[in-house]
Amino acid sequence: VNKLLIYTKDGKKMKIAVPGTGYVGLVTGVCLASKGHKVTCVDVDENKVKKMQRGESPIYEPGLPELMKESMENLIFTTDYKSAYQDADVIFIGVGTPEKYDGSANLTYVFQVAKQIAQTAEKHCVVVLKSTVPIGTNDKIESYIHNKQVNDVKIYVASNPEFLSQGTAVHDTLHASRIVIGVTEEYPADVLKQVYENFDAPKLVVERRSAEMIKYASNDFLALKISYINEIANLCETVGADIEEVTAGMGFDERIGHRFLKSGIGYGGSCFPKDTKALNWFANFNDNELRTIKAAIEVNENQKFKLVKKAKKYYNDFLFLNVAILGCTFKPGTDDLREAPSLVNIPILMEDGAYIRVWDPVGQENFKKCFPEKIQYCSCIEDAIAGADLCLILTEWGEVKEFDIKKYEELMKHPIVLDGRNCYNLSDFANTRITYDSIGRRTVNPDLYIEK
Ligand code: UGA
Numbered sequence: 001v002n003k004l005l006i007y008t009k010d011g012k013k014m015k016i017a018v019p020g021t022g023y024v025g026l027v028t029g030v031c032l033a034s035k036g037h038k039v040t041c042v043d044v045d046e047n048k049v050k051k052m053q054r055g056e057s058p059i060y061e062p063g064l065p066e067l068m069k070e071s072m073e074n075l076i077f078t079t080d081y082k083s084a085y086q087d088a089d090v091i092f093i094g095v096g097t098p099e100k101y102d103g104s105a106n107l108t109y110v111f112q113v114a115k116q117i118a119q120t121a122e123k124h125c126v127v128v129l130k131s132t133v134p135i136g137t138n139d140k141i142e143s144y145i146h147n148k149q150v151n152d153v154k155i156y157v158a159s160n161p162e163f164l165s166q167g168t169a170v171h172d173t174l175h176a177s178r179i180v181i182g183v184t185e186e187y188p189a190d191v192l193k194q195v196y197e198n199f200d201a202p203k204l205v206v207e208r209r210s211a212e213m214i215k216y217a218s219n220d221f222l223a224l225k226i227s228y229i230n231e232i233a234n235l236c237e238t239v240g241a242d243i244e245e246v247t248a249g250m251g252f253d254e255r256i257g258h259r260f261l262k263s264g265i266g267y268g269g270s271c272f273p274k275d276t277k278a279l280n281w282f283a284n285f286n287d288n289e290l291r292t293i294k295a296a297i298e299v300n301e302n303q304k305f306k307l308v309k310k311a312k313k314y315y316n317d318f319l320f321l322n323v324a325i326l327g328c329t330f331k332p333g334t335d336d337l338r339e340a341p342s343l344v345n346i347p348i349l350m351e352d353g354a355y356i357r358v359w360d361p362v363g364q365e366n367f368k369k370c371f372p373e374k375i376q377y378c379s380c381i382e383d384a385i386a387g388a389d390l391c392l393i394l395t396e397w398g399e400v401k402e403f404d405i406k407k408y409e410e411l412m413k414h415p416i417v418l419d420g421r422n423c424y425n426l427s428d429f430a431n432t433r434i435t436y437d438s439i440g441r442r443t444v445n446p447d448l449y450i451e452k
Contacts, residue, residue, distance in 0.1 A: 013037050014195060017084040017091045019113045021048060021077075023059060023169055023270075024130055024162045025094025030067050031173040032092075033074035035198045040076040040084040052077040060335040060362050063170040081113075085120040090195055094130045094162070103277035104285075105134055114141050117155065118148035126156045126188045132219075132275060133159075134282050135212045138182065156188040159208045161215035166269065167333025176201040182211020216279045220293050223272040225260045227299035233263035233440025234303075243440025244422060263440045265394065265420035266303035268330030268339035273300070304341045307392050307418045308348050310437050314390065314416050314449055319353035322413070324388040326381060327395025327421075329363035337366050341420065342394050350374060359384035361397055382411060389414045396421035408434050414449045 013036045018029035021043040033039040043049050048058045055072055057065045068075070078084060085091060095109040110131055117127055127145065129138055142157040149155060159182030164172035179201050183189045189205045196203060206214070233243040243263045251258030267273065276297050283290045315321060328342035329335060337343060340363075346356055358367060359378045368377060378384040381403055385391050391412060393400055401423045408415045409432050419438040429436040429444040436444040 014089040014191075015087060016040070016195070017042060017081075017088040019043075019081065019084075019091065019093055019116075020095035020109070020131070021052065021058065022094065022096060023061065023166055024164070025092070026052075026057070026059065027061065027064060027164060027169040027173055028092055028094055028130060028162065030064060030071055030075065031170065032195070033071035034067050034174075036074065037195065038074055038076075040078060040088070042078055042081045042084045044079060046079055049077045049079050061169050062167065062333060067170055081116045082120045085117050085125075086122045088121070088125050089123075090126045090128060090191060091117055091121075092128045092130050092160070097131050097133055097274075097278075099274045099277060103281040105132070105274070105278045107133065107137060110137070110141065111144065114144050115148055118145045119150050121149065121153055121155055122151050124154045124156075126158055126191045128158045128160045128188075128192065130160055130162045132161065132215050132271070132278075133212060134278065135209050135216075138208045138212060156183075156185070156191075157208075158183045158188040158192060159211035160192060161211055163215075163218065166336055167331065174199070179203045180211050180214050181205045182208035182214075184208055216275055216282075219271055219275040220279050220290075220296070222260050223267055223276045223300070224292055224296040226262075226267045226272075227296035227303070229261050229263045230266065230303045230439075231299055236440040237442075240442065241440075242426075242442070246440075262422070264303075264396075264422065265306050265341045265439065266300040268304075268341060270336065270338040273297075273339040276300075304344055305348075306439065307341075307394070307420045308345050310418050311349075311390060311392070313437075314414075314435070317352055318349050321349075321354045321389040322387055323349050323354045323356050324384040324391040324412075325356060325358045326360075326384065326391065326393045326400050327363070327397050328358055328360045328367045329395050332395055332397045335362040335366050337363060337370065340394070342367070343370065345392070345394070346371065346375070357384045357388065360395065361399060363395075382407060386411045388412045389416070391415075391417045393417065393419040393421055393423055396423050405429065405432070405434065408432075416449050 016032055016037050016039045018025050019042045021041050029039045029041040051058050055069050057068055093113050095113055097105045100106045138157050138159045145155050161180055179196050181189050181192045236243045247261040250256050251261055276293050280290050280293050329337055330340035350356055357376045357378050359381050364377050405428055408417050415434040417434055417436050422438045426441060426444050435448050
């Protein structure tokens with residue numbers, strides 16, 4: 001193949017297509033466009049495409065709308081995949097790989113796109129899988145495309161897993177910890193190195209299957225780290241140690257590090273829950289057992305219910321109780337609710353007869369779609385906690401962390417604050433009549449409101 005074919009007139013800027021405009025696809029597309037590449041983002045959802053054509057981001061992601069506006073001259077949004085794929089140099093597949101009922105990854109969307117590429121590609125190109133896919137999927141996609149392809153062109157397949165986090169996705173892409181390039185031959189690696197030439201990050205060229213494994217092994221390790229520290233936090237509560245002090249002490253060991261040692265009510269989101277289950281399923285399918293990952297999943301399932309279990313210390317049941325919920329997204333900085341603890345805790349409280357008031361700075365609209373009735377949505381924390389018998393902090397939004405804690409005492413009927421994200425210092429509650437019960441720490445003023 002003539003390598004020069006791939007470069008456009010202005011040197012190393014390439015014509016790139018990105019099917020799938022979720023967190024991975026859209027952020028990748030916009031960041032590549034910001035570096036001067038000509039990027040066409042493809043999605044099946046016409047309304048979403050129209051919105052993006054107006055320069056509006058369909059997802060809540062800090063910094064993305066600004067970068068999108070700045071890069072509009074290099075961006076096209078369309079539902080017409082043919083026009084996008086036929087003369088693309090590189091096609092980044094960023095479509096979803098949701099969880100199937102058995103925990104395995106659903107590859108339907110990835111194969112749909114592969115089929116469209118096979119039918120439409122009219123020049124040599126590199127197809128890059130950014131979506132998280134089980135080990136061996138790139139091989140399957142390659143055979144599938146080669147079987148189905150219509151034109152006599154060379155279509156390469158490379159793995160380039162994504163390591164961005166929601167809420168910091170733009171930063172994580174522009175300043176990536178590493179760029180992993182998984183290939184079976186040199187040429188697609190060269191092309192991807194060119195694509196990422198202006199990205200300041202270590203570039204690692206590995207076997208394609210290793211690249212697929214790096215993604216799962218990284219996410220599952222982080223999930224394991226969280227479940228580990230949550231178990232230690234639970235033990236701290238029992239034996240009278242303080243998890244915040246313990247993790248501070250652990251983190252100074254560079255081999256452990258301070259990050260991802262925050263205990264709470266478990267990990268959620270679209271990645272850790274799905275990727276732990278998928279790798280576990282995949283290992284079983286290949287006659288291996290991942291006992292540590294299984295344990296991480298199990299610990300997380302239990303951890304999600306910690307606050308409701310704690311609430312039972314203060315109330316025998318929740319009938320007619322006014323419960324304030326602060327935060328419903330799986331973490332701050334996103335409007336995403338996938339696998340958020342709120343989704344499983346609020347129904348328990350409601351079924352038990354509680355009146356629920358929810359405050360969340362950006363997640364409320366999405367939450368309303370899941371729970372349109374019976375929940376009162378509040379525009380400020382004060383409204384949510386006024387007259388409440390109980391307050392559950394499920395997401396550590398900045399507004400919660402900066403909230404004047406005296407107001408819990410002033411506004412709540414029974415100021416019992418159950419903090420699933422350790423937003424405050426215990427000493428802040430010393431001279432109050434607030435019961436403050438958090439994760440892995442002693443409870444401040446434990447007996448004030450316990451029903452005798
Ligand atoms: C995660 C990874 O961090 C990214 O590197 C990866 O690219 C991404 O999945 C993906 O596969 O696409 P994300 O799901 O956006 O990113 O969010 P995280 O910031 O990792 O948080 C996940 C969950 O873990 C949240 O519910 C958060 O509250 C929880 N968490 C995180 C803790 O409970 N403790 C911590 O110390 C850190």
